Amino acid sequence: MKMTIAYLYHDLLNLYGDVGNIMALKYHLEEQKIDVTIKYLSVNDKKYFNKYDLVYIGSGTDKNLLIALEDLKNYKNDIKKYIDNNKFILATGNSFELFGKYIRIKSNVIKTLNIFNYFVEYDYDLKDRIVKDVNYKCNLINKNIIGFENHPGYLNSKEEHLFEDEGVKKKNFYGSYVIGPLLVRNPEFCKYFIKELIHNKDSKYKIIDGNYKLDELAYKN
Amino acid sequence: MRLYISIFVGKFLIKFIELLRKFKIIKYNASVFPGSVAKKICPDILNNITYPKTTIFVTGSTGKGSTTKMITKVLLDNGYTVTTNYKGSNLVNAFITMLINDSSINGKIKTDYIVYEVDERYLKLITKYIKPDYLVINNITRDQPPRNTSFEFVFNEIKKGIYKNMHLIVNADDPLTKSFELYHKGKITYYGIEKNFMSTDKEIDYTKDNLYCPNCNSKLKFNYYHYGSVGDYKCNNCGYKRENVSYDITNIDKKKMTITINNKDEINITNYILFNLYNIITVYSVCDLLKIDGNKIIDSLNNLGIDNKIYEEIIIKDRKYITLNCKAENNATYNLALLYTSLSNEKKTIVLGLNEISRSSFELLNDKSVDKIICAGPYKYDIALRMKYAGIDEKKLIIKYNLDNIKNDLKNTKGDVYAILNFDYIEPFKNKIRGDK
Numbered sequence: 001m002k003m004t005i006a007y008l009y010h011d012l013l014n015l016y017g018d019v020g021n022i023m024a025l026k027y028h029l030e031e032q033k034i035d036v037t038i039k040y041l042s043v044n045d046k047k048y049f050n051k052y053d054l055v056y057i058g059s060g061t062d063k064n065l066l067i068a069l070e071d072l073k074n075y076k077n078d079i080k081k082y083i084d085n086n087k088f089i090l091a092t093g094n095s096f097e098l099f100g101k102y103i104r105i106k107s108n109v110i111k112t113l114n115i116f117n118y119f120v121e122y123d124y125d126l127k128d129r130i131v132k133d134v135n136y137k138c139n140l141i142n143k144n145i146i147g148f149e150n151h152p153g154y155l156n157s158k159e160e161h162l163f164e165d166e167g168v169k170k171k172n173f174y175g176s177y178v179i180g181p182l183l184v185r186n187p188e189f190c191k192y193f194i195k196e197l198i199h200n201k202d203s204k205y206k207i208i209d210g211n212y213k214l215d216e217l218a219y220k221n
Numbered sequence: 222m223r224l225y226i227s228i229f230v231g232k233f234l235i236k237f238i239e240l241l242r243k244f245k246i247i248k249y250n251a252s253v254f255p256g257s258v259a260k261k262i263c264p265d266i267l268n269n270i271t272y273p274k275t276t277i278f279v280t281g282s283t284g285k286g287s288t289t290k291m292i293t294k295v296l297l298d299n300g301y302t303v304t305t306n307y308k309g310s311n312l313v314n315a316f317i318t319m320l321i322n323d324s325s326i327n328g329k330i331k332t333d334y335i336v337y338e339v340d341e342r343y344l345k346l347i348t349k350y351i352k353p354d355y356l357v358i359n360n361i362t363r364d365q366p367p368r369n370t371s372f373e374f375v376f377n378e379i380k381k382g383i384y385k386n387m388h389l390i391v392n393a394d395d396p397l398t399k400s401f402e403l404y405h406k407g408k409i410t411y412y413g414i415e416k417n418f419m420s421t422d423k424e425i426d427y428t429k430d431n432l433y434c435p436n437c438n439s440k441l442k443f444n445y446y447h448y449g450s451v452g453d454y455k456c457n458n459c460g461y462k463r464e465n466v467s468y469d470i471t472n473i474d475k476k477k478m479t480i481t482i483n484n485k486d487e488i489n490i491t492n493y494i495l496f497n498l499y500n501i502i503t504v505y506s507v508c509d510l511l512k513i514d515g516n517k518i519i520d521s522l523n524n525l526g527i528d529n530k531i532y533e534e535i536i537i538k539d540r541k542y543i544t545l546n547c548k549a550e551n552n553a554t555y556n557l558a559l560l561y562t563s564l565s566n567e568k569k570t571i572v573l574g575l576n577e578i579s580r581s582s583f584e585l586l587n588d589k590s591v592d593k594i595i596c597a598g599p600y601k602y603d604i605a606l607r608m609k610y611a612g613i614d615e616k617k618l619i620i621k622y623n624l625d626n627i628k629n630d631l632k633n634t635k636g637d638v639y640a641i642l643n644f645d646y647i648e649p650f651k652n653k654i655r656g657d658k
Binding site: 221 | 367373440602615
């Protein structure tokens with residue numbers, strides 16, 4: 001099997017080592033004998049959403065997020081179609097804010113892609129920023145999700161949460177504020193995600209046991 | 222009158238706490254409390270102090286303490302008196318304590334210069350009262366994210382503390398620090414380092430913070446990188462670029478262990494870790510602007526002494542141990558230590574005791590010259606996992622919680638030992654390998 005991952009805005013949105021998610025995906029997909037291609041794409045690079053099996057996007061500073069948004073707006077319909085076709089998007093950190101209706105910073109409303117109905121608000125007082133270790137229940141797997149959050153935005157969403165009270169999951173769109181990176185810190189979730197990704201493409205593909213020895217030791221300790 | 226009382230009380234408290242410390246009744250330093258009491262007595266104290274002719278503030282993420290100490294040293298070597306950070310504290314009340322300690326009872330500072338290392342987020346709280354003649358901004362890196370969120374936030378916080386009558390001294394190699402020029406109406410002097418044997422043109426290394434133009438948001442074109450997004454850049458859209466560098470390290474000679482400034486002045490160095498070189502060029506810039514005689518600056522910088530805290534080479538029984546002290550939760554210092562380590566092709570063993578590993582370029586350790594990697598500390602498994610995803614063979618990893626048996630752990634490893642450690646592991650590591658304790 002061949003798989004193409006589009007790593008969007010790798011040079012703008014990698015504030016918290018989000019690239020670790022790409023490393024984990026590549027490692028564990030190759031373990032499953034999958035031929036993985038990673039497209040490093042940014043502003044001004046032409047994007048062909050019909051050619052990707054997974055789109056990944058990470059977290060950035062407020063300014064970089066807006067630079068990415070301007071470019072991403074050119075692909076709104078492509079992204080909509082991509083999600084409707086049950087293709088995968090993983091958006092970690094503040095980048096998943098871009099797929100909602102708007103981001104309001106004090107009185108300034110920034111229109112985002114408007115693919116989902118959620119929106120984000122913040123008044124940008126440092127003391128109100130969400131900075132914490134997390135431990136979320138996750139109904140998709142029987143292990144809790146660990147990692148960090150560090151962002152100013154408060155999510156208002158009626159969509160299904162990805163984790164307990166956190167993030168967004170709709171079809172195969174996975175959006176979460178959890179950094180750490182998410183797939184590196186959470187081997188069970190990584191296994192689940194990889195299985196879903198592969199079976200979405202070929203439901204009969206046989207998944208073999210991967211090497212998660214260190215991942216599990218790090219998770220437990 | 223309030224001023225007199227507040228200085229009197231402040232001075233008394235400084236002495237009193239020192240006395241209590243001497244007799245081991247209390248443990249903490251007197252750096253903050255006297256200043257806070259004095260400020261309660263005279264809230265306007267910072268406006269009523271008579272300052273010396275020249276005041277220099279140093280701020281930024283990394284190296285501001287070392288730079289402050291080095292500027293102070295050059296000034297002292299040249300016969301001046303200096304008021305500087307009292308016991309290393311760098312916030313507002315500590316600033317007041319420092320002033321009280323060096324002032325006469327009527328609030329006149331008795332020294333020639335104030336050289337103050339100020340916390341990057343608290344700068345604005347001090348410059349509200351006192352505008353330094355010179356403000357040095359070392360660098361703004363990904364530093365302690367739970368506290369500082371991001372370099373962009375720190376940049377904006379520093380910006381709030383800058384006034385137009387300040388003369389800024391900034392690094393031209395960093396597109397972010399250079400961009401204070403877009404907001405600052407006053408004077409700016411730039412320093413930098415030119416292309417050298419450590420420079421690279423590799424774009425993707427995951428640690429580049431500022432690849433887009435601060436002026437117009439277009440992608441910058443880099444001729445080379447020193448580290449991260451620090452190097453020689455140009456925006457093809459608006460023309461923003463590294464330029465007007467008044468103080469430039471034009472050559473680094475690792476055989477002679479010297480650097481050359483502006484193609485003429487040679488200075489001895491004890492290591493070529495980039496942050497150290499940036500500190501030296503910063504100090505040179507400040508002292509030259511203060512019109513200290515050039516030869517005397519060089520003399521003073523040649524005799525800095527070896528700062529074993531940041532970097533030390535120790536040879537025990539024919540094996541070389543290099544300790545590289547990193548600032549906790551600062552991936553720029555981790556990256557420079559990794560870069561330094563990767564410059565040698567000799568066989569080596571690495572010891573890692575770090576706590577924020579997801580954002581640094583450990584791929585540099587994925588090299589055949591690396592024999593074993595010892596992953597230590599409470600994050601030992603996270604470090605090991607990062608090595609795995611950097612493509613390093615798991616058989617090369619030795620995972621240990623503490624450094625108690627490090628001598629033993631190193632027995633079956635080969636080559637020079639590079640210990641890349643957070644500051645609190647440095648002394649325990651040195652003690653263990655020397656077998657002192």
